Amino acid sequence: MTAMICRRRVHITKATLLQLGDKFEVEPGNGASREGYLADHKIETYLIVPPKFPTYLQTLGMIESNLLPDRSTCLECKKWWHSEDLNPAVLWFRNRKQESEYRNQPDTEFRSYVACACLIFFAICVMQISIIPTSIVLYGTISPTMVVLLIFVYLCWLDGCCGPRPPSNTPQDESISCNPPSQIVAASRCLRLSIFLISVTLISICSVITLIDFNPQEIPDSLEDSVNVFVFPTAFSNLTENSTGFVETETIKERSGDSPEFMEYVPTYLYSSALVLAAISVFLRMGFLLKFCLMVISVVAHIVIYSYLDFFQIYHNTDVHDDEFPALPFELKTGLVLAMVVVFFHILDRQIEFTSRTDYLWKAKLKVEQEEVETMRGINKILLENILPAHVAEHFLNTRVTTELYHERYSCVAVMFASIPNYKEFYDESDVNKQGLECLRLLNEIICEFDKLLLKPKFSCIEKIKTIGSTYMLASGLRPGKEGDTNEATRKAEHIIVALVDFAICLMTSLDQINRDAFQRFKLRVGLHHGPVIAGVVGAQKPQYDIWGNTVNVASRMDSCGIMGRIQVTEDTAEILQSAGYTCECRGPTYVKGKGTLTTYFVKTVFDDK
Ligand SMILES: Nc1ncnc2c1ncn2[C@@H]1O[C@H](COP(=O)(O)OP(=O)(O)OP(=O)(O)O)[C@@H](O)[C@H]1O
Incomplete structure (x- = not known):
């Protein structure tokens, strides 16, 4: 095996x-x-099969994606009577602020509700005009109501500006100065409520207004002799009733032929009453309690009107409509039927409102959770950017779990090693130094000062790679993307090398200041070289961004075989520095371990003579 x-x-x-x-x-x-x-x-x-362990960075990405709320649990259907946020009876939010925010939120669908109500009214009109004898009252009420409703529909759907625009200078001004009526209606709770109340009141009145207009001339001639009923509101007193209280329908039928014409009017009114309830219900975002009250008022008003009109009684007392419960009074039967319609719409309204409110609640909760996730993401980003270059951190935050090694290839990167050789002499693990703790504290101060310099915008192209003991390792030009043409590459090489040399001078200045403050005589020895490198992130635990290649080795050797207080560079790097205006002093052939004898240069700085 x-x-x-x-x-x-x-x-x-x-x-x-x-x-x-x-x-x-x-x-x-x-x-x-x-x-x-x-x-x-x-x-x-x-x-x-080897188990796949996600690396630390991949785990970070996973943690972050897991921070997002699980939508399936968020949208899990809760019952209103179990809701902690809603009052189970009236479905209002227990939190008053939330309730007022919910009520005041714009209703972009309001225009559709008005259009639906208008359509329902149109259906009532068509039904009444085609069945009930037309009269001046009928046209005199439905025409203005239709006009009012059409105006509402027009306003609710008008998206453009109306009226002259005030002069505006900026696009922002323009949006402020010109709010289309549809948006104004959608945004204003008062306007929506007014339109709703006016619309349903007008529709409700129009559906029964023609009843005041009945007169004896409209009764079929055959009934006029025996039934003295249609002189509103005269009671139907002259009807002959049998022992059960029912009109001898035979008499009516005999005199009027088959079922008399006015018999068709009654169902028309009842259907109109039911359609009024539908017109109230279509305003989905209106409070279900308000709608319920309006429905009850409308039904009660209609039944009271019907009960005062004897011709509804005649309709009821005849058997032309196959009544299965003839003993029940007309008002009760009509009331029960309309009450069932009201209950049906009420249950529907209640369910719609519950759904709308829970939807609002979930959106609000989701918003809070998303803000938390954003905050966590920000913290993660800051943490990650502290251990990785910004573009690498971005990569790990945005990519899903992958076992691929992260790496980048660069053709021109400047690498610098800056060490403090005499720190070793300073380091002492005696009791005076608290077993080296005080020495470490000073080293930390030095490194922190160096780190601060990196924040300067002119050094933004420089990336700190790591510290190795008292050696500070940096590279510039580690930006993925544009490698460009030869001219571009030369310019880039010059820029990144000059930035590193300037940074080295800043490090020396900073160390000089620390020396003065701490009464020390630390000196910086700097080695610099440029060329191709490979960069990547290694390690699952405590991952590290590092660079490898001959360029790095040579740069390290430039430091290790350099002189304290001087910046040693290779010939290639010196050429670029000289073309950029720096003075480089040739050190001559220098033995470099592993590379043989190389001609190296020292960059002239103000610290050369110190
Ligand atoms: N990514 C890196 N980080 C820190 N130091 C590096 C890195 N890459 C190379 N070096 C340093 O560059 C120097 C030259 O490396 P090279 O591989 O040429 O020599 P070596 O024989 O392996 O090292 P040494 O002789 O110093 O033990 C080494 O001292 C090494 O520590």
């Missing part, structure tokens, strides 16, 4: 797999196809 081991995989027999149970994920090893012994003995083999 050992001979058969596949690269980085554990090859096991079936017997071993049975011992292991289901602790590991395996896949067929097909050992018999490669090894005769296994084939001869018919030994089944398996390969253990």
